[in-house]
Amino acid sequence: MTDLGRLEDLPADYVAELRAHNLVPLWPSLRGVLPPKIPTRQTQATHWPYQTIKPLLLRAGELTPIEKAERRVLVLANPGHTLEKMQASAAMYLGMQLLLPGEWAPSHRHTPNAVRMVVEGEGAWTTVDGEKCPMQRGDLILTPTGLWHEHGHDGTDPVIWLDVLDLPLAYHLEVSYHLNGSRQDVIPGRGDRAYARGGVVPTPVFGRSGKRYPMLRYPWADARAALIALASDRPELDAVQVTYVNPETGEDAENILGFHALMLRPGQSLKLPARSPAVVFHAIEGRARMATDAQAFDLAEADTCCIPGYTAITLTNTSADTPAFFFVADESPLHRKLGVYEVRPDNQPHMP
Numbered sequence: 001m002t003d004l005g006r007l008e009d010l011p012a013d014y015v016a017e018l019r020a021h022n023l024v025p026l027w028p029s030l031r032g033v034l035p036p037k038i039p040t041r042q043t044q045a046t047h048w049p050y051q052t053i054k055p056l057l058l059r060a061g062e063l064t065p066i067e068k069a070e071r072r073v074l075v076l077a078n079p080g081h082t083l084e085k086m087q088a089s090a091a092m093y094l095g096m097q098l099l100l101p102g103e104w105a106p107s108h109r110h111t112p113n114a115v116r117m118v119v120e121g122e123g124a125w126t127t128v129d130g131e132k133c134p135m136q137r138g139d140l141i142l143t144p145t146g147l148w149h150e151h152g153h154d155g156t157d158p159v160i161w162l163d164v165l166d167l168p169l170a171y172h173l174e175v176s177y178h179l180n181g182s183r184q185d186v187i188p189g190r191g192d193r194a195y196a197r198g199g200v201v202p203t204p205v206f207g208r209s210g211k212r213y214p215m216l217r218y219p220w221a222d223a224r225a226a227l228i229a230l231a232s233d234r235p236e237l238d239a240v241q242v243t244y245v246n247p248e249t250g251e252d253a254e255n256i257l258g259f260h261a262l263m264l265r266p267g268q269s270l271k272l273p274a275r276s277p278a279v280v281f282h283a284i285e286g287r288a289r290m291a292t293d294a295q296a297f298d299l300a301e302a303d304t305c306c307i308p309g310y311t312a313i314t315l316t317n318t319s320a321d322t323p324a325f326f327f328v329a330d331e332s333p334l335h336r337k338l339g340v341y342e343v344r345p346d347n348q349p350h351m352p
Helices: 012-020 029-033 049-061 167-172 220-235 332-338
Strands: 047-050 073-075 093-101 103-109 115-122 124-128 129-137 139-142 148-153 157-164 179-180 238-245 258-264 269-272 279-285 290-292 298-299 304-307 313-317 324-330
Touching: 047 049, 049 093, 093 148, 103 139, 115 279, 124 139, 139 258, 220 238, 258 313
Parallel strands: none
Antiparallel strands: 047 304, 073 093, 093 157, 103 148, 103 179, 115 139, 115 157, 124 129, 124 148, 238 258, 258 324, 269 313, 279 304, 279 324, 290 298, 290 313
């Protein structure tokens, strides 16, 4: 490969004149933006133990009332992007959010898409576009771009959930903003009831629902049952995984990030090939060891980790007796839309 010229090889007066006219020579930086064979990645493999997060989050509840915080969140920041940027990967933001009994997080809407994965607690709810969604452990609740949403808590113990947003992408595109609103009136009907059974949907005699997101709450009880049934019906299947989709179109539940539920059989070790999107794993039930070529860490229940793209992963259930279940978020819908999605089973480059 031909060595390219360096910036310091150019006369200082020439470089100064270029900069005075807002010009930059490409060739000294070309390999930085177009490296050979594999992209430059700032995202680092990062592990956030829940036993570390929870006491700090509860302390935040003591220090800052909800009226002062609006959303009481500790951001799971990837050090590769610097903590100040508050992002887990190039396109994903993660945050652990706390709601205490009797609190109400006021209604607002924003351009980034968001989902909530309930980690712990009972009695909270999220109202999205007038639909009141109960929040139970393992439930996935969508708050897509532009939809009003608010959180409330009628229970007796703290409720904690994991936020996943495409905020870094919206911010990078300079389209990220929010609007505050008033408390919503609850509209009868819930998508998780209307679309409660796989393979059957309401008959559109007079057209479809008219909603871009007809299903906002995906109960963990249903996803878990689907995984167990799939594992039993397909014993030869290595990756027992289901994807959260729009029940009317079959497309991804949201349009930028993908969301999945994964089951590891007792003692199973699953090898996942290197793919272009970064991926987040959150342990809903059980424990596992996460390993890449560079490092490894143990995931306890409710732990979260992020693995950069183009990285092969081995995920091992450390229990010989019980299955382990994970919520998985990745950037695959975005990569497919951009035409850059790749799977590298042999870790060799393959142009899409």
